[in-house]
Amino acid sequence: MIRVQHLVKVYDGVKVVDRVSFEVEEGEVFGLLGPNGAGKTTTMEMIEGLREPDEGRVTIDGLDGSRQRSAVKETIGVQLQSTALFDHLTVEEIILLYGSFYRRMRPVKELLRSFDLEGKAKTLVKHLSGGQRQRLAIAIAVVHDPRVIFLDEPTTGLDPKARRSLWEIVLRLRDEGRTVFLSTHYMEEAEQLCDRVAIMDAGKVIALDSPAGLIRQLATDSVVEFLPEKDSTVGFRDLDGVKEMKWSEDGTAVVLLTDDLQATLRGLISRADEQGVALSGLRTRTATLEDVFLKRTGKRLTEG
Numbered sequence: 320m321i322r323v324q325h326l327v328k329v330y331d332g333v334k335v336v337d338r339v340s341f342e343v344e345e346g347e348v349f350g351l352l353g354p355n356g357a358g359k360t361t362t363m364e365m366i367e368g369l370r371e372p373d374e375g376r377v378t379i380d381g382l383d384g385s386r387q388r389s390a391v392k393e394t395i396g397v398q399l400q401s402t403a404l405f406d407h408l409t410v411e412e413i414i415l416l417y418g419s420f421y422r423r424m425r426p427v428k429e430l431l432r433s434f435d436l437e438g439k440a441k442t443l444v445k446h447l448s449g450g451q452r453q454r455l456a457i458a459i460a461v462v463h464d465p466r467v468i469f470l471d472e473p474t475t476g477l478d479p480k481a482r483r484s485l486w487e488i489v490l491r492l493r494d495e496g497r498t499v500f501l502s503t504h505y506m507e508e509a510e511q512l513c514d515r516v517a518i519m520d521a522g523k524v525i526a527l528d529s530p531a532g533l534i535r536q537l538a539t540d541s542v543v544e545f546l547p548e549k550d551s552t553v554g555f556r557d558l559d560g561v562k563e564m565k566w567s568e569d570g571t572a573v574v575l576l577t578d579d580l581q582a583t584l585r586g587l588i589s590r591a592d593e594q595g596v597a598l599s600g601l602r603t604r605t606a607t608l609e610d611v612f613l614k615r616t617g618k619r620l621t622e623g
């Protein structure tokens with residue numbers, strides 16, 4: 320549905336998007352996951368036709384992104400940052416305004432119902448809550464019934480409840496047969512929503528697969544964390560199953576990535592016993608996309 324070939328964008332002599340290529344299949348939710356400044360927005364806006372690439376090519380549903388812009392415009396829907404909505408228009412007015420930019424338009428009532436904004440038709444945009452504004456921004460993006468929808472960090476700044484309601488909307492758009500392309504710096508969002516994820520860092524796509532596939536590529540399925548006694552020199556790297564050992568960001572906990580959780584735990588406890596080392600805060604968890612990102616880049620995806 321979307322084919323991106325060798326996209327490059329240079330700002331001030333720096334390649335902020337550096338030969339990015341991938342394909343998005345029809346009907347999937349495809350995510351660009353990366354930290355702030357990775358180049359997600361620049362990549363998306365070049366695909367949407369809002370920024371001119373310095374190199375490379377984009378086709379959407381077989382249409383050339385730079386030469387067939389008006390046909391592309393009818394095929395895609397782009398969510399604007401909800402802060403860019405006109406505060407002094409009502410919900411209905413803004414939907415009608417955006418609808419007027421296209422050849423076809425979905426009925427206002429249907430959009431209000433679909434995005435849980437019934438009863439808000441006459442409300443001024445500035446009186447909507449954050450979650451309602453964000454839903455309105457997506458309603459506007461699909462006002463012309465596009466087959467492909469672009470959402471740039473759709474849940475940034477939303478509380479957990481509003482975020483979940485947005486997630487439901489994204490999955491419904493996919494269930495309606497649309498292709499959804501979204502960017503996010505929340506790994507949980509990418510894991511929950513995306514059929515496939517491209518991880519971006521410093522302008523490059525460094526990994527691309529399904530969330531489960533990315534975690535599998537790490538060749539690790541569990542993480543063991545604990546706080547060893549101060550000044551303990553006992554080694555844990557050679558325990559059965561351990562693929563990698565590192566210290567947590569704050570330097571207080573040991574983090575073991577393992578593909579055999581039971582063997583690692585047995586070995587850890589007997590070694591600690593033998594050496595008379597106390598372990599506190601012992602916990603285990605399944606590896607996440609955060610671990611994939613950390614392993615590939617040596618950095619954390621999000622602070623905090």
Ligand SMILES: Nc1ncnc2c1ncn2[C@@H]1O[C@H](COP(=O)(O)OP(=O)(O)OP(=O)(O)O)[C@@H](O)[C@H]1O
Nearest residue numbers: 330331335353354355356357358359360361362504
């Ligand atoms: N118009 C511009 N002029 C100069 N530099 C730019 C411009 N737009 C983006 N950049 C730079 O390009 C890099 C990538 O920015 P981009 O907004 O694409 O990242 P992002 O992954 O979307 O991050 P964020 O989550 O913060 O939006 C950043 O270093 C940014 O400062």
